[in-house]
Every structure is written in C-alpha cells, then in structure tokens.
Amino acid sequence: MSIADTFIKRPVLSTVCTILILLIGGICIPLLPINNLPEIAPIQVQTSSTYIGADAQTVENTVSTLVERQINGVEGMQYMTSTSGNNGTSTISTQFDPTSNRNINQVNVQNRAAIAEPTLPESVRETGLTTLGGKDKIRAKFITT
Template sequence: MAVTDIFLKRPVLAISINLFILCIGLFSCFKLPIRQFPQLSTAVITINTSYPGANAHTIAGLITTPIESAIASAEGIDYIKSSSQPNTSSITAYLRLNANPDLVLLDIINKVQQTSNLLPNGALKPIIEKKSDGSTPLMYISLQSKTLSPQSMTDYAIRSIQPQLSNLEGVAKIDILGGKKYALRIHLDPLLMSAYGLSAEDIMKALSQNQFITTAGQVKNEYLATPLSTDTDLHDLKQFKKMLINCSDGTAIRLHQVAHVFLGAESNDEEARFDG
C-alpha cells in the first residue's frame, strides 16, 4: 500500500500534517536571519617589532625573516605579508576562512616567544595583535585646540577621553592616530661635548644610572621596621637639566651644559589631519 493511499483514506490526517508543516515553515521564516552576504569569519594577526636605529636591510635580516619563518608553520594561516622599514618590522598573517583566530593567535605567540633568543639585544618585544573582519573603524573623533599643543591634546585624550570611551558598551578598541606623546628630548651639542671630553655613550650611561630604583633592606628596632630604598629616578625637567654627567678634577659637568634639554614629542614621524 502506497503512502498516498493512507492520506486518501484519511483526509483529516493529511490536513493535520499539512497544517503542521505550514506552521513550522511560517515560524522558520520569521527566525531566519537576513544578510546581504553570507556570514564568514576572517581575521588577521599582526606582529610589529621595533629595533631603534636599524635600517630596513638589518630589520629584514635580523627580525622579519626569523619571525616570519617561525610562524609560517602555524595552523590556520593562509598566507603572510611582511614589510621591513627603518626601525620597524611589520608582519601580517591572514587566516584561513572560518579558522579559530584565538587558537591561531596562541600558536603564533608561542612560536614568536621561541625566536626571542634569535633577535638582537636592542630589539623591543614584538607586539602581537588580532584583528577581526569587524575591526574597521566605525567612527573618527577629531580633537582641535587653538591654545593647547599637540602634546597636551594627546595627553588629554589618553588620560580623559580614551578611558571614558573604552567603558562604553560595544566599544572594542580605541586608537589614537597622529598623537604626539610627551617625551624628554635631549639634543647633544658636539662642540661642547668635545670641549668637556665627553661622548654620547657617557651621556647614555649617566642617564641609565640616574634611573635606578632598588631596595636596600630595612632598619629594625624592638617595635618598628622601616624599609629602605634607593630611588635615583628623576621626575621633572629641571632635575634632568641639572643631572650630573661627570665630575673630574673637582668640576661638575651637568647635562644642560652639553645639551639642549626640553619636553617635546616622542616622535614626529606621524601626523593626522582632519578636514584639511
């Protein structure tokens, strides 16, 4: 007996099943998502490494090539692009479609850490970031001032604006473009340094020795214990200018005598403009 014979002999059963299928179809129509394109998961992982003072050829040989070779075997990577510029190495790993970016990121971090002993001593720690397909900026906010310097506006954005925006629901990340962070800049005078018999290495050594913090134990009595610490850290521009560089033959040579010391921008290589 065919299946159709059952429905022909029992019309009520046939109508009930048809109504049930119709209800399921209508319910599914309202639950189906509407998208212009299929939902695809794509992501990239970037590795940026700084090596101050190195040219592009040195960056490519000592930093980009070792890191790129190490992460090439990571699971989930489709292809890799890299660029070597003076002072900076940038590597971008494009993941396969629908690959788990968190697992790939963990694998890449482990492989980069394994190459840390191959990098030169002056290289900074690689910065590894994951960027999903939804990481395109949705909003740009421009800061302008007729009275504040670019450094002051950057400091205000970092201290006040960025934390408040980061606490908003749905905000994943906030980047400051074209910002100029405060930095102590020291412009050495070669003629004065030569007159005092100093070199750039002497200045760097003095700077490192005056930024030293350590514990020196503690002093105890029957009722009280007082911790001791050695803090040579300098805190303002005036202290840096008066920093002792050398003291030979009873003559103290201070930093402001051989260099121009001032507060400026950490870097002038980047600048952002809005509406002209």
C-alpha cells in the same frame, strides 16, 4: 479614477499612510538577519617589533626573517606578508581561513614568535614583540628581561 487621484484629493490619508510605512520600517530594521552573513575576509594576525636605529635591510635580515621562519607553517595559515621600515619597524601579517578560531590563531602565532625571540637583537628583545589578532584586536605584548 486611479489610486493616485485618491491620495491627491485626500492629503491627510497620504500623511497617515506615510507615517504608518515609516513606523513599520523602523520596527523591522532591528529584525533584519544581518548577522547571518558569512565571514569572507581572512583573519589577520600581526606581529610587530621595533629595532631602534636600524634601517630596513638590517631589520629584514636580523628580525623579520627570524620571526618569519618560526611563524611559517603555523596551523591553518594561508599566507604571510612582511614589511620592514627604515624607521626600524617590522610588521609580519599572517592570514588565516575565515572559518578558523581568531583567538587560537593569535595564540599560535604568538607562541611561534616567542620561540624566535631569544635569537633577536638585544634592542628588539628590550622593546618586545607585539601580536595583534583577529577583528577584536586582542593585544598581547611579551618582553623578556
């Protein structure tokens, strides 16, 4: 006689065992150490702006390049990418080491972008630069008047 025969002959025992296993599993799920997994994705800080009525080449030459020059070399930066669109948008993404502080990285990039702001075209200064940082999406928008 095998263990399977016991559960086949006693369906109530099978049901009780199944319910007991489900309850134990439900109690243990919140106790799993999911938070102890390491951060492996780089921290990303995005700086975006809009140059109304400009094409991609103009945005690249008059906005993206100026802001990139200032952001380049910010403490802890791994690499930077930039996108300029034909609708006048410019997005600069700066990646940082996953172990660094998200908020400090966002503030450092925002401060560097603020240095470049007086050299930007008037239309861009009116709409401002937007800096989004970390996975918490800290949003800081500054507009000079």
